[in-house]
Amino acid sequence: MTETTAQAPQSGIETIRSAYLAEMRMKRIYGGVLLILFVAMMAAGFRLADARNAGSFAGGFTHVFDFPAEILAEAGEKLGQMPGHFVEYFPALIETVNIAAVSTLVGLLGGALMSVLATRGMALWPRAIPVFRRIMDFCRAIPEIVVALVLIYVLGGGPVPAMIAIALHTVGSLGKLFSEVNENADLKPVEGLTSVGANWGQRIWLGVVPQVAPNYLSYALLRLEINIRASAILGFVGAGGIGYELKNAISWGQGKYDNAAAIFLLLFLTIVVVDQLSSALRHYLTKGAGHGHD
Amino acid sequence: MTDAATATTATAPDLKATADRLFARKRWIALAVPGLLLLYLVYVFFAFDIPGLAQRARLDNALTLMRDSYSYKTLVTRDNRADKLTVAIEGERKGTYPPGQEPDWVHVDGKVTRIELPKGAEVTYTPEAITFLVPDYGTVTAKIVGRKIETTLPPGPTPDWISASHTRLMVKAPEGRLTVTRARVEVARYFPGWEMFFFTLDSPYFGHSFADLASHVLSGQRIDPERGNLAGIWHDFWRNPVWRHAEVAWAIFETVLMAFLGTMGAGIIALPLAFLSARNFTPTQGLRFGMRRVFDFLRGVDGLIWTIILSRAFGPGALTGSLAILLTDTGSFGKIFSEALENVEEKQIDGIRSTGANAVQRYRFGVIPQVVPVLASQLLYFLESNTRSATIIGAIVGGGIGLLLTQAIITQKDWEEVAYYVILILAMVMVMDWISGLLRRRLIKGK
Amino acid sequence: EGIKEFRIGLLGGENAQDRLNSNECLRAKTEKLLGVPTKLFAPADYDGVLQGLLGGTLDMAWLGASGYAKIYITDPKAVDPVLVVTHPDGSFVYYSVGFARKDSGIKSLADAKGKRFGFGDPNSTSGYLIPSVEIPKAIGMPMDKYFGSVKFTGGHEQTIVAVNNGDIDAGVTWADGQGAWEDGYNNGALRKAVDAGLIDMNDLVQIWKSKPIPEGPLVLSTKLPQDVKDKMIKLLVDMKDTDKDCLYNIAAGETAGFAPITKDYYDTIIELRKMKSE
Amino acid sequence: MLLSVEGVTKIFGRNVAVDKATFAVERPAMIGIIGRSGAGKSTFLRMMNRMTDASAGRLVFDGRDVLALKGAEKRAWQSQCAMIFQQFNLVPRLDVVSNVLHGTLNRHSTLATLFNLFPRSDVHRAIDILDRLGIAEQAPKRAEALSGGQQQRVAIARALMQDPHVILADEPIASLDPMNAQIVMDALRRIHEEDGRTVIANLHTLDTARRYCDRVIGMRDGRIVFDGTPEQLTTGAARDIYGADAGFSESATSTSIEALETGADADAAYASALMGD
Amino acid sequence: MLLSVEGVTKIFGRNVAVDKATFAVERPAMIGIIGRSGAGKSTFLRMMNRMTDASAGRLVFDGRDVLALKGAEKRAWQSQCAMIFQQFNLVPRLDVVSNVLHGTLNRHSTLATLFNLFPRSDVHRAIDILDRLGIAEQAPKRAEALSGGQQQRVAIARALMQDPHVILADEPIASLDPMNAQIVMDALRRIHEEDGRTVIANLHTLDTARRYCDRVIGMRDGRIVFDGTPEQLTTGAARDIYGADAGFSESATSTSIEALETGADADAAYASALMGD
Ligand SMILES: Nc1ncnc2c1ncn2[C@@H]1O[C@H](COP(=O)(O)OP(=O)(O)OP(=O)(O)O)[C@@H](O)[C@H]1O
Ligand SMILES: Nc1ncnc2c1ncn2[C@@H]1O[C@H](COP(=O)(O)OP(=O)(O)OP(=O)(O)O)[C@@H](O)[C@H]1O
């Protein structure tokens, strides 16, 4: 025990003790206040939402299954028409998936470019890094619905407004995730390539992309899953695809509940399949490709 | 260089062949992957009818939208049947100038009304005819003769911004828009800015500058003798009947509330369930499998469908939206949390176990401190992204800023209102993003 | 057994805020009359209100005929139709009109063959139910065979904008059928679009007009106590004498006031809708 | 008889990790267990602390077979038999004092500990123990912010907080640099000497065992193949324990600072071995 | 005159990293630059390769001031002036041949390289170079799968692939063990001797500089304080360069295998220094 602190005078210990106890008390009070605040916020928020809602939580709770029951009852009656409905709505489903796929692809490319331009050590114009960061923040902040509805006004209905809206948002959110990946990437290969006289494109493509590609792809797959949901929901509020069909079937109600059930099922299966595929692939990418970040 | 020396050159040709094969494969991949993607994009290009889109795209709509989002129009309308003149901002009742107090660019002289437009353009209503003097073009005259409208244009081809028929005349000059039908005549003059954003015309505070208002507040000299200045100003601004700041604020709050309740509720429900589906905490495979499928189901059904299903039970409103977010996110959190739990380090738990701690204490000190950062950061991440989702879900369940936005876009009346909502939504999301980032850094880094 | 609150659902067709605003006077009067908190709900589409009535989370709403029929078919015991709004001339009908852009060269249904056609909301009477029954009769074949494509735009406003923009070639919307086409009639979705400066009626032509359609009923939830129902009916019927301004706001135009009505009046519509559901 | 180990055995599948280990300890001592990787050292300690159940045998401490204890009694035994790990096994995100206080978990009600309600006297004692180990100033820091040697001393503090009869240490200095290793071993030795507690430490270097222990037990393939004083642990005995051939050089396994000074030859040998490769 | 360095200076904020470095090289040589950490060695090499812009001065190579080059010309110069790094700076996930082929990037169109369209002849040349460095069998492996010494040889192969006039090496053996260090230095020397290329290497050990270089330049605080043959580099001169006091022991900086055998005392000194801390 060569350390001098072992012989710390008794008064030193006293200050450490009281300091620690004081800190612990502060932490406890702080934690307690935060907890109470959180519980109060949850309770007050719930009561407020409950009061401002048409139906109350207590009143509606027992009726959650009324609507699904209605739909399933009719779907059960017309079970024979189900395969026909699947065929009928398959093109709409494809459109929804296409919207998601294209926007994810565009988002992947755009996000990758943006994130590289916004990372120190990789940026083509280091002074413009904050500009690209802000652009990404901005893209990320725009809810898809805003862009989609405005573009529907300009471009007319169809898949393109939804695609642009989702792509724009995807560029922002993937860009941010990619930036984090980039920050963890090793810049030594880039230096190595600089030293051989490689230009910016070569430096990034050969020095950065091989390092980050598995993580990029993994995030993009996660995004694809999210984008399928987004594309369905945008269909519901005005863009095309399966969401549009679902809205019409659901709105009509009795008589088309079998259609609604078929669409539900298609959408559900698609989401589950993509979800499982993407998690399997992501697992492979991050684990199989060795030491990715994370 | 012992090994270098012993490496025989005899192996070099083999190695070269191997390398050639390697590069042939690499090249193939390097070309095939982009090629496939390109093919897919070409397919989508036609599947989405992008060529047709180029024709259908209405850039003039975009221009209208742009212009409307930062400017407003004042309408000078003459009802031909009742022979009544009204001057109203955006045609709103709350923006109607009292008769005799028209703005200075509208000159009423008995039955003759002269309306000054920018750049020397001018419209005159007389009982007999309506004339529109368009600079660099000439004068357009319209007469209502019996059931018909007779229009006289300057010589030459009719420009595309004039649309005339015997029932209707419309002139869309850059200086203003004139519409003539048998029933009424209307001129719209555009001004930059958001009209009546602070006060409507009927408020006594309308037309006062900021400095002016501030000086009144400071001096205590009442603008409206009925009320104190500050209270009055606040009331008239907050209760502004055109922009409805109070209700918009509530809508924003409601959106955030939906996201907050949904996300946090889901987190609270998902945490215990996640233990049930984590391999290292629930050895019963059947239970684990069951829990996982429940999570998959909740997630797979998706917020959209939950929204629809819950609308019946709970009716329109924010609670329905929160519950929809809650159900979907319970699925997502269940999955994420259980993965986090499966990744906990055994070392720390071992350390606690070795002191003789019981199971609950092991979880409390060995597990919770490890997973809290993951949980907290995921919760905050979802909170931020759910603020965006809540905007859309609100549009479906009828609550929050999403409803206001979609309705304003669909009815296409006031693009400045749309612009206002969009700005508010962006600000809301960015603030949530900022708060969530701040809290994340605090919770994870500890300082 | 009394009620704790009273919830009024408002159909779309206007800005959510505008809807809430125009009905504020009704809310205040109801609150005073019934002595319970009264709330207004403006869901995004027809279905939001219908679901609310079906689920019992809304107590009163003014519906379209087809929307009422949907509720009746799903659950006959959910709501009672009690009142209908009458026009100044005492009638309570309106029309579905088909229209197209003048420069598209379409002047009648015959010209529209093979073109893109748009409905409004599936639950709209004039925007879907009536035209979807009458137009096939007029053209003598199913619409999806006759037209190049048929789609729902989501609502009257969207139909008008879509036709005006050329996204679709023809569409249907509602009008009171009074006044002149070039003004967009006296009342209706076209008129509102004209007033908002969205469209120029010179650009549009009417290509079809339906038979008269009954105005939709004002319905009350059957679960309400009888005295509440009576009070509400009296409040609304009397409104033409007590508060004309409020009446104008609720009805979104000039009206002669509310008149009593029963379910029988909508039997045809219910039958039509049942037929469409087959 | 303080501790008597009688035929303690652990079988993992077909692999006999500890094979009828038998020895007895009369009075408090500092005991080192050496043996090469896989010899069963860790498994033995884990059985003793009851983190792993034994397959057979008895381990009698103060007249009680601790291998037969269950539930609360088992946990009570664990609290009397503190364990120190190679990787410290602290909760990195919690502060140092909280980590030390974990040593008292078995004594307090679950509910109180759930809410972090440790008595003030315990907090004081924790700080005193930290002070004794020379790291009192680190008290409010997070464990993860400490160096390896400091973290191991926190782990020892946690062990002391348990006020245990026995302290088990599983390669306590394997993750530490020579200087920290010395500090930690000194601390363990002092605890043994001043408090009279029994310390059983798995060690992976002979010289550490020789220098700090009263008694050394050598394991090989699960069996105890050596049991004696440090003096009896000749190079020949070590070769038996490690199953090494004649080329075995002791200093190759050494991490202690003194050994380094004479270990240079070995390093040179290592380097030339590399070159010859 | 092959290379003439005239008052090359680099200022980082207030810190003068390289201060008017001036020297000339008449004909291809192997030059070692020594100096303690922060002396400006790396900065000088990076300026020469144009990875860092100089603050002032001229660096004339074959009659051209390379410090004034811009854009494509700058990159062309970089391709003629290969750089080898302490940490190898390879692309770890790519295979060895691809890494070597990166030496030709400046010669091919960007598009072609993006699609991996390197000419077959280049691939063969890469293999030949790898063979010359004794690591041809590693060609298809990922760079990250190689040992440090092998990776450094890949880096040298990449440099040779550039067919450069000058090879700059920034502490090429600092991350290597003695055996690999020797292999790498031998390779550099051989390249200088057989191909007649100029090699400038930053070295952190005196003995390496003495053993491999024709000429040694010593830097201290950014200034060149020594420029001479290895023979002129006496212990006194070294003390000046390193700014060391009388306690300076050469072997403390040594990594070479021969030195190690006598370097044990230094290690001991280091260890006891630690203990005194
Ligand atoms: N949980 C387990 N499951 C299966 N086999 C195990 C387990 N733990 C240890 N073993 C095996 O038991 C034998 C003894 O391992 P133990 O960890 O006790 O050795 P050790 O002497 O501590 O070695 P080291 O010095 O590497 O820590 C080894 O063969 C090991 O593979
Ligand atoms: N990018 C930079 N920004 C600021 N200062 C720098 C930068 N690079 C180097 N320096 C400073 O310039 C001086 C010289 O550094 P340089 O890396 O050239 O030294 P060196 O001789 O290579 O040392 P070492 O042996 O540690 O590599 C040092 O004081 C260093 O801190």
Ligand SMILES: [Mg+2]
């Ligand atoms: Mg072990």
Ligand SMILES: [Mg+2]
């Ligand atoms: Mg350096």
